[in-house]
Amino acid sequence: MAILKEIKSENIVILAQNFNPSIFSTHWLVKNSLSIDDDIINERTIINPSYVRINTKQFNLVVTLDQLQIAPVSNTDLGDLIPVVKRIVEKLTEIPYKAIGINFIWSASHDSDLLPKFSRESFSNNSKLAERFKTDDSCFGIYMSKDIKNLRLKLDVKPTIENDVESMTIAFNYHKDFKNNDTAQIELIEILDSWKFYQNDSIETISLF
Numbered sequence: 001m002a003i004l005k006e007i008k009s010e011n012i013v014i015l016a017q018n019f020n021p022s023i024f025s026t027h028w029l030v031k032n033s034l035s036i037d038d039d040i041i042n043e044r045t046i047i048n049p050s051y052v053r054i055n056t057k058q059f060n061l062v063v064t065l066d067q068l069q070i071a072p073v074s075n076t077d078l079g080d081l082i083p084v085v086k087r088i089v090e091k092l093t094e095i096p097y098k099a100i101g102i103n104f105i106w107s108a109s110h111d112s113d114l115l116p117k118f119s120r121e122s123f124s125n126n127s128k129l130a131e132r133f134k135t136d137d138s139c140f141g142i143y144m145s146k147d148i149k150n151l152r153l154k155l156d157v158k159p160t161i162e163n164d165v166e167s168m169t170i171a172f173n174y175h176k177d178f179k180n181n182d183t184a185q186i187e188l189i190e191i192l193d194s195w196k197f198y199q200n201d202s203i204e205t206i207s208l209f
Contacts, residue, residue, distance in 0.1 A: 003118075005206055008169075009105045010078045011071035012085055012195075014188070017096035021052040021063040029054065029061075032091055034084050059084065066098075078102075079195065086192050089185060097184040100191055102151075102174040104202040108209045109167035119159055119168065122209075141168070149197060151176045155205070170209070172202040 025047060029035040035056045044055040052063040058076045062069045070085055072078050089097070110118055123140035124130045133140070141158035154173040159166065176191060178184035 013101040014068045015099040024052045104172040106170040174198045
């Protein structure tokens with residue numbers, strides 16, 4: 001049974017007590033060597049006191065009062081953005097960092113008539129609830145979580161339909177809450193330095209599909 005697997009999106013989300021989005025301007029990015037003028041897509045940029053969105057040729061950056069999210073675009077890999085994120089964290093030492101999430105969203109698809117069979121064989125069980133869904137067109141998913149290298153992995157697999165095409169969306173969230181403000185920045189940098197471990201873990205899991 002042939003399965004087409006592809007990465008749909010990946011991003012890093014950092015939570016904080018107050019990011020002060022007004023700090024994040026195109027000038028600030030260029031001044032701190034996080035981007036260059038020619039790479040910033042000004043017509044897609046939004047800057048106001050509580051919300052900032054800056055799109056560049058390498059990444060999309062969104063900052064709110066309590067959250068920063070950065071995602072690669074085009075042919076950029078998440079790993080290419082790690083130095084950018086680290087530099088932001090190192091520049092904003094006064095920020096009380098609360099948590100980090102490293103996210104990989106995959107899609108796995110079959111011929112549409114094979115998806116229900118695949119999902120039933122992969123994720124159904126003998127529970128009374130599953131018995132109520134024993135039909136030829138039923139689709140199953142699963143939620144699983146575990147600790148992995150000091151982070152919590154939350155794996156969410158569910159059937160989806162997009163543009164009339166059925167597939168399985170497989171979302172990996174590697175998450176860490178920081179309990180000590182004094183060490184949060186150090187922990188955050190260490191996790192960013194280990195990003196490849198989490199990417200490889202998601203790839204190894206995807207290979208099981």
